[in-house]
Amino acid sequence: MRFNQSTSIDCGNLILVPYLERHVLKYHEWMKSPELRELTCSESLTVKEEFQMQKSWLEDEDKLTFIVVYKHGVENKKPQVLHEIASHHIDEMIGDVNMFLTEGYEDVEEDQNQICSTYIQAELELMIAKPEFRSKGLGTTIIEAFLYYIEQSGLLESTHIAKYIIRVGSKNLPSLRLFKKEGFQQTKYVACFDQVEMEKSIR
Template sequence: MLINKNTIIHGEKVVLVPYEAEHVPKYHSWMQSEELLQLTGSERLELEEEYANQISWRVDEKKCTFIVLDKNVYLTSKHDEIASMVGDVNLFLNDDDNVHSAEVEIMIAETDARGKGFGKEAVLMMMKFGIDILKLQEFTAKIGFSNTKSLGLFRKLGFEEVSKSDVFQETSLKLLVTEFLRNDLQKQTYELIKTTN
């Protein structure tokens, strides 16, 4: 999505940066993992296909992607984004019947970065971006039955189950944007959005 091409979002634990060509080789290496392919419902791609995806996602107005960086590594490595990469977070505006709804998706790919609150903070920051910048009024998530950690995270964030698909082996969840949610996000992610020139 072009709207986030110059946007960097700083949190307490993570930094979100736009998905650029320089990130592709490390992202591609993550997606060789059978575990990550299963958890994200993705297909294995060749490196050239991954580069093509990055380019197409950059201009697709229905896909908003940020790479999640470990803020501590980012700051101590003099802003080395590749060394700091731990995952990605996405908003997919796929609901043609509701342009103010987006599916949110998080992946913490680096195993030693899991369990540190990076995923939770990245999702909260992405939701704030979606509300403030994209004017979203609803978030959805589709999570595989086996991905119990993600299911637990989204439920803790207030998402409620709306359906289950035995065919796709996934649970669909939804969260409406309320004033309470807006205020809560404002408190948790205050002054995190920084736009570069």
């Protein structure tokens, strides 16, 4: 999303920065891991496809993504939006967080008739690629900072998001616990993909 091309979110030890071309090769190395692809329900891409995906995440108006970097020796703090790309090294990358907008459908009653109503939903994805940074509470900081940005930036209103949703592999228990803690409720289990779907209404 062009909206965040020059934006960072500073949480002290964690900083969210736009997904840039210089991040792609490291990201591609991460996604060679079958475990990560299973946990994130992702497909294996070539380097060329990964660069195309990066461009899509940066430019498409229905996608928003940040790379997460970790600063050793820095204390955690409340998120602060910076209108610049914070200084960081590729080796400090530990994961990413993103959303993409899709159209949801629900049946509503109107004048004693059932009609299909549409709404905009934001599907969230969180990945901490480096195992040594998992189960340390960092996922909570990342998600809360990401949602803070969406709400404070005006994106919530301009994109008319009605709810957040996630789709997570049923074996990804840390993610399921995290989103439950953040107020998400399970709405569906998709057996063919072994995925749990959870959602959190906004309005």
